[in-house]
């Protein structure tokens with residue numbers, strides 16, 4: 001069995017942002033040389049997510065508005081916000097998830113027709129990373 005590890009780095013311009021990363025993840029699969037296996041993609045920070053859904057801007061606005069209703073930004077409104085102001089970001093990350101696992105078939109990500117991979121940033125404007133780990137043959 002082969003394994004391959006790669007980090008993808010991000011530094012978003014805004015506090016909240018969704019970044020389409022399907023191409024970067026597919027590139028990691030190509031670099032790995034693995035034809036059949038599994039690809040794990042996870043955020044390495046507790047205020048960011050990796051998720052799979054439609055690459056459609058209206059849906060992304062809907063997600064952001066929904067998340068803002070569930071866990072609105074508030075400097076003083078969270079117990080966590082003693083020395084920090086990112087209590088909302090921890091909750092948003094939990095809702096959108098930490099990681100995805102994608103089957104690798106014939107050297108490609110075996111995604112459904114409308115599935116795309118995204119990095120979800122909820123406390124951006126600093127360098128953060130995503131781990132890609134691929135195992136297989």
Ligand code: ZN
Pocket residue numbers: 080084086087090
């Ligand atoms: Zn925090």
